Amino acid sequence: MNRKQFFKTTTLALAGLAIGPTILESCAKSSSSPQGPSVNFTLDLSTSANAVLGSVGGYIYSNGVIVSRVSTADLGFVALAQTCTHNGCTIVFSSSSQNFVCPCHGGTYDLNGNVTGGPPPNPVTKYAVTRAGSILTIKG
Ligand code: FES
Known part of the structure; x- marks a missing residue:
């Protein structure tokens, strides 16, 4: 692995770690929030x-x-x-x-x-x- 490949691989891995929990959290919220008007x-x-x-x-x-x-x-x-x-x-x-x-x-x-x-x-x-x-x- 050369320097360019190393940076590319590392950047993708860090990006996945950064946004993964956010995506999972938003999915969990949308699947369990009751929907309806306030009355x-x-x-x-x-x-x-x-x-x-x-x-x-x-x-x-x-x-x-x-x-x-x-x-x-x-x-x-x-x-x-x-x-x-x-x-x-x-x-x-x-x-x-x-x-x-x-x-x-x-x-x-x-x-x-x-x-x-x-x-x-x-x-x-x-x-x-x-x-x-x-x-x-x-x-x-
Ligand atoms: S199940 Fe499709 S609108 Fe209710």
């Missing part, structure tokens, strides 16, 4: 517009969020960002499997918004749901 809104369960939430399996969309009546969560409600992190389709709630499904390419999310199948690269944001009488507050 703070209420739903009145006593109104006819929200009556569907009175039954397990019912769901509505509001403020970029899908709010679903489920059989397994505390309070019986789960609120997730409604936009699939793959290509932006609107997810739906599957009462039979108690999960969320994207109709475009079959992506699936669990009740916490984590990807459980299909092409979505990131989870969707899960929001806190609290209830006072007939008023649900969705926030996060």
Whole structure:
């Protein structure tokens, strides 16, 4: 190995050491960051517009969020960002499997918004749901 080859090899090796961790870190972040809007809104369960939430399996969309009546969560409600992190389709709630499904390419999310199948690269944001009488507050 002559001097020119030595410098070329050494420079490439040092460059790889310098940028390698940065590339790995950015990949790790992008694959685990939940995506969804920041929200703070209420739903009145006593109104006819929200009556569907009175039954397990019912769901509505509001403020970029899908709010679903489920059989397994505390309070019986789960609120997730409604936009699939793959290509932006609107997810739906599957009462039979108690999960969320994207109709475009079959992506699936669990009740916490984590990807459980299909092409979505990131989870969707899960929001806190609290209830006072007939008023649900969705926030996060
Ligand atoms: S847009 Fe949801 S899986 Fe492709």
